[in-house]
Amino acid sequence: MPILRTLLASTLLLALGGAVLTVATDGFQAFTSETARRLAVRRDPPPVPAVLLETQSGARLDLAELRGRWVLVDFIYTRCLTWCLALGGEFAQLQDQLAAPLADGRLVLLSISFDPAHDTPAELAAYRQRFRGRDGGWIVARPTSEDGLRQLLRTFGVTVVPDRMGGYVHNAAIQVVDPQGRLVLILDAGNPQAVAQTMRGKLP
Amino acid sequence: MRIAGRQRLAPAFAAVLFAALLLPPARAWLEGRMSLQMLVQIPLLIGVGWLLSAALPPRLGEGIARWNQHGISSVVLASLAGMFWMLPRSLDAAIGEPWMAVAKFASVPLLIGLPLGLGWPRMGFVVRGVFLLELIATFFRLGWLYLVSPVRLCNSYLLDDQQRSGEAMLVIGSLILAGVMIKLLWGRFDST
Numbered sequence: 001m002p003i004l005r006t007l008l009a010s011t012l013l014l015a016l017g018g019a020v021l022t023v024a025t026d027g028f029q030a031f032t033s034e035t036a037r038r039l040a041v042r043r044d045p046p047p048v049p050a051v052l053l054e055t056q057s058g059a060r061l062d063l064a065e066l067r068g069r070w071v072l073v074d075f076i077y078t079r080c081l082t083w084c085l086a087l088g089g090e091f092a093q094l095q096d097q098l099a100a101p102l103a104d105g106r107l108v109l110l111s112i113s114f115d116p117a118h119d120t121p122a123e124l125a126a127y128r129q130r131f132r133g134r135d136g137g138w139i140v141a142r143p144t145s146e147d148g149l150r151q152l153l154r155t156f157g158v159t160v161v162p163d164r165m166g167g168y169v170h171n172a173a174i175q176v177v178d179p180q181g182r183l184v185l186i187l188d189a190g191n192p193q194a195v196a197q198t199m200r201g202k203l204p
Numbered sequence: 205m206r207i208a209g210r211q212r213l214a215p216a217f218a219a220v221l222f223a224a225l226l227l228p229p230a231r232a233w234l235e236g237r238m239s240l241q242m243l244v245q246i247p248l249l250i251g252v253g254w255l256l257s258a259a260l261p262p263r264l265g266e267g268i269a270r271w272n273q274h275g276i277s278s279v280v281l282a283s284l285a286g287m288f289w290m291l292p293r294s295l296d297a298a299i300g301e302p303w304m305a306v307a308k309f310a311s312v313p314l315l316i317g318l319p320l321g322l323g324w325p326r327m328g329f330v331v332r333g334v335f336l337l338e339l340i341a342t343f344f345r346l347g348w349l350y351l352v353s354p355v356r357l358c359n360s361y362l363l364d365d366q367q368r369s370g371e372a373m374l375v376i377g378s379l380i381l382a383g384v385m386i387k388l389l390w391g392r393f394d395s396t
Contacts, residue, residue: 006273010280017284024288033296033359159300159359171359 034171037157038186045182046155051148053112053141056124061141064181070107070203071177072195075158076140077115077168078127087111087172090192092131095138097196101203102137109138114149114160114170116142156183176202215259218313222252226309235299238361239369243376246289246312253317260322268322274331278323283338285315290346292357299360336384340377347373 022028030036050064074091076084091109101107111127113119119127124140133140143149153160160170174195176185187195224230225248234245257265272278288294289312297304327335349357351370356363 002270002273005271006276009271009277013277013280013284017281017287021284021288024291024294031291031293032357033293034356036293159296161360161362163362169356169362171356 033157033159037171041157041183041186045178045184048177048181048183049148049151049155051152052144053148054121054144055139055141056121056128058121060144061139066108066110066177067181068179069105070101070179070199071110072107072199073110073112073156073175073177074172074189075114075153075156075160075170076111076127077113078119078123079115080167082167082169084172087174087189088127088131088133090174090189090195091138092133093192094196095134095136097192098199099136101199105137106203107137107199111138111140112152113140113142114153114158115168116144116149157186178202211258214255218252218255218259221248221255222309222313225249225252237368238295238358238365239372241295241298242369243372246308249309249312250317250320253313253315253319254321255317256313257318257321265322269326272323272326275323275325275327276331278319279327279331279335281319282316282323283335285311289316290342296358296360333384336380340381340384343373343377343380347371347377 025031026036026039030039048063050062053061053063055061072091072094074084074087076087078084088111091111094109095102098107102109111124113124119142121142124142128138128140143152152158156175158170160168163169172189174187174189175183176187176199178184185198187198225234225245231245234240260268289308294304294308298308299305324332347370349370350366350373353366357366
């Protein structure tokens with residue numbers, strides 16, 4: 001009875017393949033890696049590695065020192081003419097909208113450059129200046145080692161692709177790190193009101 | 205004679221093609237663009253598996269055929285594996301995660317190419333028709349999606365690359381459709 005055997009084989013393959021596809025798409029919720037990374041951090045928040053950074057003033061900052069505060073993290077490079085411009089403007093707006101928690105240290109804004117070879121402290125300071133960003137709670141920094149940068153991109157799930165015009169394209173978003181130093185939430189860039197509202201709900 | 209010769213040569217050709225695709229410069233080039241990974245590298249890996257089907261020992265082939273009437277099991281397996289490798293996150297992961305790269309180089313030949321190679325000669329008019337029309341529809345659906353999507357579906361690839369891939373998929377879908385039409389209008393058919 002080849003037709004019955006074929007029916008049996010096809011049914012088994014269908015069940016097995018369906019199971020694999022269910023797992024591979026997180027139950028048909030995540031078809032892209034961007035959706036997948038957002039689901040994954042909500043389900044199982046990864047600890048942010050203790051990477052050493054150099055800030056716009058030239059000071060050293062270990063990411064572990066930011067424990068105990070909420071941190072909004074974005075990834076940028078200062079030569080950027082597209083997404084990071086939007087992100088920079090957004091952080092400047094968040095400085096106004098979340099002025100109180102930023103002033104008393106419950107919250108920090110942190111922009112991390114993924115182009116540390118070019119983005120010296122002077123460039124980082126100029127980047128913040130360009131958006132009229134103030135000193136109040138907005139740190140712009142670069143990793144001090146290639147390894148540190150790799151660890152950060154991997155933990156945060158950020159992929160940087162050269163854009164063939166000398167710049168980069170990356171999956172821009174606003175990442176939320178909780179006071180325990182865990183990446184708990186990834187928010188869309190381009191909507192500072194929504195980010196401010198979400199953070200007001202989380203801050204003590 | 206000709207079939208015997210082909211059977212002898214097929215595994216050697218498959219091995220050479222597979223080795224060439226594994227070469228780091230070939231991988232870097234083909235995986236550097238979405239269109240090349242999706243529409244050149246993966247189809248060539250399918251070709252590797254298809255060629256292997258000619259090299260299968262006849263007894264094994266007959267054994268499988270008893271579970272594969274009209275090539276239906278082949279179509280089911282190849283479609284499911286094909287769906288997996290059509291997910292944008294699979295394409296991303298095949299570049300970023302070494303174990304997914306291994307999975308791609310193993311599963312695309314063995315779970316798509318090989319079953320199609322084994323099943324195609326057994327498929328009648330209806331099964332081939334269903335398979336080809338679904339393939340054409342998939343190219344049109346995904347091609348359209350990749351062409352109009354304003355967001356990047358793969359974090360590893362640029363938006364304009366994604367749009368070029370979409371255009372290429374619409375062209376490939378149209379070519380397969382044209383091929384089917386020509387066959388329908390002027391071709392000759394076996395009775396099944």
